[in-house]
Amino acid sequence: MTTLSLTINGQKHGPMDVRDDLSMNDFLREMLGMTGTKFGCGAAQCLSCAVIVDAPDGTSTTSPTCVAPAMNFDGKSIRTVEGHARDGELSTLQNAFIAHFAFQCGYCTAGFLNEGQVLLERLSRTPVAREALEQTIADALDGHLCRCTGYVKYHEAVRDVILADSKRYLMATK
Numbered sequence: 001m002t003t004l005s006l007t008i009n010g011q012k013h014g015p016m017d018v019r020d021d022l023s024m025n026d027f028l029r030e031m032l033g034m035t036g037t038k039f040g041c042g043a044a045q046c047l048s049c050a051v052i053v054d055a056p057d058g059t060s061t062t063s064p065t066c067v068a069p070a071m072n073f074d075g076k077s078i079r080t081v082e083g084h085a086r087d088g089e090l091s092t093l094q095n096a097f098i099a100h101f102a103f104q105c106g107y108c109t110a111g112f113l114n115e116g117q118v119l120l121e122r123l124s125r126t127p128v129a130r131e132a133l134e135q136t137i138a139d140a141l142d143g144h145l146c147r148c149t150g151y152v153k154y155h156e157a158v159r160d161v162i163l164a165d166s167k168r169y170l171m172a173t174k
């Protein structure tokens with residue numbers, strides 16, 4: 001057993017005892033009942049299980065949870081799909097996913113949503129040129145697998161959010 005404390009969607013959890021071999025995915029789904037984080041391949045290949053990990057310097061990355069022990073997240077601050085909506089209102093990116101009908105079965109959606117959100121936050125700190133946007137989105141979403149093949153719609157949804165607030169996410173043109 002090990003003792004685990006972490007912050008999820010701004011809320012502190014723990015300290016609590018967890019088995020050393022408990023995966024982060026099982027911790028979220030089975031111990032906390034947060035079933036928005038999915039279990040797909042179970043082999044760190046599809047990223048349907050990815051959550052956002054926030055670093056103290058304000059940057060964020062995504063991390064798979066299926067093969068990672070829960071104890072790896074001790075002391076960390078993470079965000080899951082349950083944390084995107086505020087006061088019952090979906091986030092801009094969530095609404096864009098709906099508008100584009102980006103998901104079908106929805107199994108991969110939380111992972112894409114988390115990855116897209118990390119990209120938006122990165123671009124708000126470090127905007128890119130419009131010419132580089134398509135590749136930037138493709139690179140960011142690369143690695144997320146969608147068995148329903150919704151790749152183009154996810155890409156378009158993320159692009160829509162960026163172009164709708166281009167002053168925030170894109171470099172100023174001369």
Ligand code: FES
Pocket residue numbers: 038039040041042043044045046047048049050064065066067
């Ligand atoms: S379920 Fe974790 S990467 Fe596929």
Ligand code: FES
Pocket residue numbers: 102103104105106107108109145146147148149150
């Ligand atoms: S919407 Fe079904 S796996 Fe992506």
